């Protein structure tokens with residue numbers, strides 16, 4: 001799983017199907033907005049832009 005914005009590999013997600021199968025659904029991705037889509041750095045940037053009124057440009 002990679003960041004949709006910068007392509008960095010995301011932390012906090014199981015990288016293999018083998019690991020993913022052993023986890024309950026709720027543990028698959030971080031419980032936050034854009035969790036599993038953006039890295040923490042891009043997430044912070046995007047949320048900052050959302051607050052300013054320009055979304056994902």
Ligand SMILES: [Zn+2]
Nearest residue numbers: 003006039042
């Ligand atoms: Zn990123």
